[in-house]
Every structure is written in C-alpha cells, then in structure tokens.
Amino acid sequence: MLYPLTFQPIFKERVWGGRNLERLYQKSLPAGRPIGESWEITDRPEGVSLIANGPLAGKSLRWLMEHHRQDVLGTQAASIGPFPLLVKILDAQETLSVQVHPPAVVAAQLGGEPKTEMWYITDATPQAELFAGLKPGVTRADFEQRIKDGTVAEALHRLPVKVGDVMFLPSGRLHAIGAGNVLFEIQQNSDTTCRVFDWNRLGLDGKPRELHIAQSLASIDFNDFEPSLIASKYSRNETFKVRYIVDDPLFRVDACQVKRGQRFHLRSESAQVLGLLRGRLVIVHGETTLMLKPGDFCLLPACLGRVTLTAEVQTEFLHVQPA
Secondary structure, X not given: OOOOEOEOOEEEEEEEEEOHHHHHHOOOOOOOOOEEEEEEXXXXXXXXXXXXXXXXXXXXXXXXXXXXXXXXXXXXXOOOOOOOEEEEEEEEOOOOOEEEOOOHHHHHHHOOOOOOEEEEEXXXXXXXXXXXEEOOOOOHHHHHHHHHHOOHHHHEEEEEOOOOOEEEEOOOOOEEEOOOEEEEEEEEOOOOOEEEEOOOOEOOOOOEOOOOHHHHHHHOOOOOEOOOOOOOOOOOOOOEEEEXXXXXXXXXXXXXXXXXXXXXXXXXXXXXXEEEEEOOEEEEEOOEEEEEOOOOEEEEOHHHOOEEEEEOOOEEEEEEEEO
C-alpha cells in the first residue's frame, strides 16, 4: 500500500533565520517571521512530519513507524524507536551559536541524545563561512578561559565556503554555521544541543539565550583540530555522475548529477531519501507520479522495489540512506 512519500514541512522561527527558503524554494513561510529551519522529514516529539501526497495524506511519519515499520525501513527495521534520520533545510541570515552535540557516552550521562550530522551548502554569500573544530594548540584550559573572557571565537577553526561544499560533524565536534549560508542538513534523529557561546546576542524574547557550559565542556572533542571540508568529486560518467560524500555507521549520503532526459531506476533493501538540489526529477511507481523541484524531499520506502526516475532537465540531488 506504500508509495513514494512527500511530507509537509515544519517551519521553525529562529533569531538567526530569514526568508531565503521562500526565495530559493518557494516555501510558504508564515508572514513577517525569521524562519531558520524547515524540518522536511522528522519523527520527533517537537515536530512530526505529516504525509502530503496520496491516499495516506494527513497520516504522520510516527504512524508509519508504528504500523508499517518493516515496509518503510526494510533491513533496518529490527531497530526500535522513531525514524532514524532528521532532514532539514537551514537558512542562516546571522551566525548561529557555537555549539556541540554530545557523544553517545556523554549524552547518556546528560540525559540527552548523541547527534552526528552533515551540512551540504546550497546557497552562500561571498563572505559565507563555517566554524568547525578548534585551532591547533587550543586546550580545554585555554577554552575555559576564553569562555570567561568572551573570546571563544578566537579559538574556532573557520572555513570559507561556497555552494556544493560539505562538512561532516560527528558528535563532539564544536561548530557553528556562519551568516549567509543556506544548507541541507542530514542528521541522526536527535535534538540535543549544548550551546557554549552565542556572540553576546539576545534571543527573540530580548534576553540572552541559555548557555550549557558544563555540558559543552564535557562533550567537546579537544583533539579535533582544523577539520576539512569533504574533498570528494563527481565521477566522470557523462549521463549519471555520483559524488560519494558520507559513509558513516549512522547514514550514507551521495550526491548525484543526471543529464537532461535521462531515465534511471533505484532499488534498495532499506529506506531512501531524495533531496533535490537543482533541476526537476520525476518519480514514478505504480499509480504514483511525483515531480520534485529544488528544496523538495521524498521518502522511498524499502518495500517499493524498483522505482523509475527521469531528469526533466539537468538535475542534481542528494541520495540518503540510514545505515
């Protein structure tokens, strides 16, 4: 009974957000509010995706996990709990707080969840940058003193970025998204964040946002110096190019470029998520036909078998699978 599924995005107002999701992806944002995140596929208590297409429209991803887990996840269905990934688009008009997600052991001690994630830059101003890891030689004692002095920024590794750049962020990696970035975020299903520095900024309520100093210090990998952007390149195939991006115990992500008019097929024993970067992609399975445009995401349940796809124009998309 399942088919290729799309979901209603869930918009999150953020002090650092803007309106780029409307400009770039024609998202119907609530008027007059800074929207920093669009949760595209989510099975979280604070946001559960609702199916947007077909006979199951209005049913939730949580309902799917409860009633059709094996059909959706296939070989990954033995694990219990929510859908294993959280997929977002982020619009950082201002720089985000400096933060860290706790590794599994620390998360258990803190009563939270570990979170490993990946950023794919889809739009960037000429001055856009990311913050990831530490400058060489920064020790925990140095960092603690910088927290007191308000000079944390001087300890951070900065990387200028452009469209197509990718950063992998394992739990424990100190990080922040710089102003002027729009990105697709693929992450482990978690929402535990320890905020260590917020650029002395006020929140939407006009008050300084809460910091989590002790939790952050327990979570930061103080041996993580100057991590690099992912350096992989596209293959040379003229009609269907693949760029291998992340192959982690939690999820795998590849980017694909398809020549205009090219028809191809996908088949997998586990769930697949497609996120369109540019172009137009038509998906056909049984009686279901979908057309994805940039900023759209689709979940292909494992039970579908072979799915037919056609690039109407030169098309680029992310192909994501839970590991």
